[in-house]
Amino acid sequence: xxxxxxxxxxxxxxxxxxxxxxxxxxxxxxxxxxxxxxxxxxxxxxxxxxxxxxxxxxxxxxxxxxxxxxxxxxxxxxxxxxxxxxxxxxxxxxxxxxxxxxxxxxxxxxxxxxxxxxxxxxxxxxxxx
Amino acid sequence: xxxxxxxxxxxxxxxxxxxxxxxxxxxxxxxxxxxxxxxxxxxxxxxxxxxxxxxxxxxxxxxxxxxxxxxxxxxxxxxxxxxxxxxxxxxxxxxxxxxxxxxxxxxxxxxxxxxxxxxxxxxxxxxxxxxxxxxxxxxxxxxxxxxxxxxxxxxxxxxxxxxxxxxxxxxxxxxxxxxxxxxxxxxxxxxxxxxxxxxxxxxxxxxxxxxxxxxxxxxxxxxxxxxxxxxxxxxxxxxxxxxxxxxxxxxxxxxxxxxxxxxxxxxxxxxxxxxxxxxxxxxxxxxxxxxxxxxxxxxxxxxxxxxxxxxxxxxxxxxxxxxxxxxxxxxxxxxxxxxxxxxxxxxxxxxxxxxxxxxxxxxxxxxxxxxxxxxxxxxxxxxxxxxxxxxxxxxxxxxxxxxxxxxxxxxxxxxxxxxxxxxxxxxxxxxxxxxxxxxxxxxxxxxxxxxxxxxxxxxxxxxxxxxxxxxxxxxxxxxxxxxxxxxxxxxxxxxxxxxxxxxxxxxxxxxxxxxxxxxxxxxxxxxxxxxxxxxxxxxxxxxxxxxxxxxxxxxxxxxxxxxxxxxxxxxxxxxx
Numbered sequence: 192x193x194x195x196x197x198x199x200x201x202x203x204x205x206x207x208x209x210x211x212x213x214x215x216x217x218x219x220x221x222x223x224x225x226x227x228x229x230x231x232x233x234x235x236x237x238x239x240x241x242x243x244x245x246x247x248x249x250x251x252x253x254x255x256x257x258x259x260x261x262x263x264x265x266x267x268x269x270x271x272x273x274x275x276x277x278x279x280x281x282x283x284x285x286x287x288x289x290x291x292x293x294x295x296x297x298x299x300x301x302x303x304x305x306x307x308x309x310x311x312x313x314x315x316x317x318x319x320x
Numbered sequence: 321x322x323x324x325x326x327x328x329x330x331x332x333x334x335x336x337x338x339x340x341x342x343x344x345x346x347x348x349x350x351x352x353x354x355x356x357x358x359x360x361x362x363x364x365x366x367x368x369x370x371x372x373x374x375x376x377x378x379x380x381x382x383x384x385x386x387x388x389x390x391x392x393x394x395x396x397x398x399x400x401x402x403x404x405x406x407x408x409x410x411x412x413x414x415x416x417x418x419x420x421x422x423x424x425x426x427x428x429x430x431x432x433x434x435x436x437x438x439x440x441x442x443x444x445x446x447x448x449x450x451x452x453x454x455x456x457x458x459x460x461x462x463x464x465x466x467x468x469x470x471x472x473x474x475x476x477x478x479x480x481x482x483x484x485x486x487x488x489x490x491x492x493x494x495x496x497x498x499x500x501x502x503x504x505x506x507x508x509x510x511x512x513x514x515x516x517x518x519x520x521x522x523x524x525x526x527x528x529x530x531x532x533x534x535x536x537x538x539x540x541x542x543x544x545x546x547x548x549x550x551x552x553x554x555x556x557x558x559x560x561x562x563x564x565x566x567x568x569x570x571x572x573x574x575x576x577x578x579x580x581x582x583x584x585x586x587x588x589x590x591x592x593x594x595x596x597x598x599x600x601x602x603x604x605x606x607x608x609x610x611x612x613x614x615x616x617x618x619x620x621x622x623x624x625x626x627x628x629x630x631x632x633x634x635x636x637x638x639x640x641x642x643x644x645x646x647x648x649x650x651x652x653x654x655x656x657x658x659x660x661x662x663x664x665x666x667x668x669x670x671x672x673x674x675x676x677x678x679x680x681x682x683x684x685x686x687x688x689x690x691x692x693x694x695x696x697x698x699x700x701x702x703x704x705x706x707x708x709x710x711x712x713x714x715x716x717x718x719x720x721x722x723x724x725x726x727x728x729x730x731x732x733x734x735x736x737x738x739x740x741x742x743x744x745x746x747x748x749x750x751x752x753x754x755x756x757x758x759x760x761x762x763x764x765x766x767x768x769x770x771x772x773x774x775x776x777x778x779x780x781x782x783x784x785x786x787x788x789x790x791x792x793x794x795x796x797x798x799x800x801x802x803x804x805x806x807x808x809x810x811x812x813x814x815x816x817x818x819x820x821x822x823x824x825x826x827x828x829x830x831x832x833x834x835x836x837x838x839x840x841x842x843x844x845x846x847x848x849x850x851x852x853x854x855x856x857x858x859x860x861x862x863x864x865x866x867x868x869x870x871x872x873x874x875x876x877x878x879x880x881x882x883x884x885x886x887x888x889x890x891x892x893x894x895x896x
Binding site for chain 2: 210
């Protein structure tokens with residue numbers, strides 16, 4: 192099983208860098224983006240297995256970024272982060288093809304579990320293509 | 321400003337009272353309305369009564385005085401007829417017989433007896449020659465040869481031809497009048513035929529008027545000398561103590577006061593051909609007896625009406641003002657309720673906003689602490705590793721606590737996935753109750769239920785209702801001591817609303833606590849509660865279109881009543 196490539200997208204830089212480091216410590220290849228544009232460019236440059244995408248960001252909205260990622264790279268799995276604790280954004284995101292959604296602050300175990308599930312799905316899909 | 325405009329504004333300002341609910345406000349209003357109502361009713365009544373009073377009085381006076389006037393008029397005619405008859409008789413005798421025939425006393429006596437037989441009242445008859453000396457006389461007195469040449473009546477007869485005297489006593493000390501007629505012989509000698517008439521006839525005429533004992537009638541001459549005896553004002557030839565009324569040819573009435581101090585009506589008439597005035601005097605009290613009765617009736621009616629108006633005005637105003645006050649109070653209560661709802665919804669929004677904003681820094685803290693922990697675990701040699709691990713774990717536990725709070729707050733205020741179905745409130749309640757059966761058993765808490773079996777099914781969210789009932793039941797259980805009791809009841813309040821009440825006999829709440837019970841983070845369970853239970857409960861019930869009321873008394877327990885709509889509220893699916 193190859194190294195899991197993860198793209199973390201959040202405008203909170205402190206949050207995203209720290210989380211990236213923690214995931215790297217756990218053997219994942221992590222990159223970060225702090226807004227929608229950056230995220231899209233990063234996906235274009237090298238499609239990751241999983242994108243962890245914050246829904247509340249300035250510039251391109253999370254749902255919009257999700258739509259574009261799924262349009263260009265259907266095999267890339269997206270886990271949504273919501274600060275609202277609201278199921279609505281999550282359900283809406285799921286309808287747009289997101290893998291799952293999580294609420295901030297994260298429990299790292301929950302995230303790791305979801306990342307591995309999504310990663311397996313993505314590697315399977317990308318391996319097939 | 322037009323007159324109408326001014327009147328209107330006067331009315332408006334008259335009933336203008338300050339807005340706030342103060343007892344003085346309603347007193348002022350009551351005073352003003354009562355005054356206005358009373359004035360509007362009493363003033364016209366008063367005017368009407370005064371007009372009636374005067375009208376009735378005038379009419380009655382006319383009604384009473386008119387017959388008296390008629391009587392006086394008739395009696396005057398009788399008098400005039402009496403005098404005219406006597407005068408004609410004397411005149412006729414003087415024309416039919418020559419002076420020579422009348423000078424013969426036998427002839428004169430025969431004529432006198434015939435006349436006396438036909439016309440009562442004649443006392444004597446005599447012929448006076450041109451020297452003014454009684455030439456012949458028949459009658460009860462010895463007057464033959466008496467010289468009248470200087471007597472007033474003789475002089476007047478010589479001038480006027482016919483003379484009717486006032487009443488006088490003359491030589492005989494007995495009231496009588498004289499009728500004298502002058503004649504001229506063909507050879508130019510003048511002579512006078514004179515008769516005296518007994519005024520007893522006058523008294524009979526007066527008596528025939530049939531007056532009441534308090535009334536009086538008499539004849540006076542224009543000089544005010546009584547010609548007949550009066551009941552109250554003197555004997556014949558006395559001076560009448562009343563002033564003479566002004567001369568008029570009509571029968572007239574005037575009001576005056578007599579010397580005895582009685583208020584009297586005098587009805588009088590002047591004679592056309594003689595120097596007499598006939599007067600009838602009636603005391604005013606007599607005339608006004610029917611009037612006085614009527615007047616007391618009128619006054620009684622007026623007083624009764626005013627009393628009635630006053631009582632109606634007071635009663636009506638009282639009712640009106642009390643209604644007004646009640647409705648004002650209801651309105652203010654509704655405002656307070658609205659304000660409360662508004663406040664809670666603002667607090668809810670604020671709490672959700674704060675929770676959302678806190679989540680990001682919380683996530684950072686979480687990750688930083690997590691990374692710190694990761695790095696520590698990876699380091700081979702880390703001094704004070706155990707202490708450090710304890711510190712980081714404490715941070716992470718606190719973050720976890722915050723997380724659960726913010727998630728509950730957000731979940732409350734942004735929860736959208738309401739799942740409306742037709743459900744039986746009794747079922748939901750029983751189901752929820754079953755969660756607590758173990759605790760009830762354990763703490764020997766008595767639970768009694770009185771559920772209305774005829775409850776309609778309502779459109780609502782089962783899960784959220786369970787959360788609501790569980791929350792309230794938890795509070796009830798927390799409030800009662802071991803062995804306490806919790807009572808559940810459901811009923812149909814109206815066709816559109818069902819009621820659910822949960823009552824405990826626990827420690828109850830103070831008013832101060834009751835005021836804050838729906839606010840977030842307000843808790844009396846210092847150690848175990850988050851203070852979100854009732855806040856979330858309130859939010860759910862409002863979203864389901866229902867209402868919640870809490871009644872509590874310290875030491876006497878608490879009753880929480882939830883009202884739910886039978887039909888789903890539109891807000892249940894739209895959210896905030």
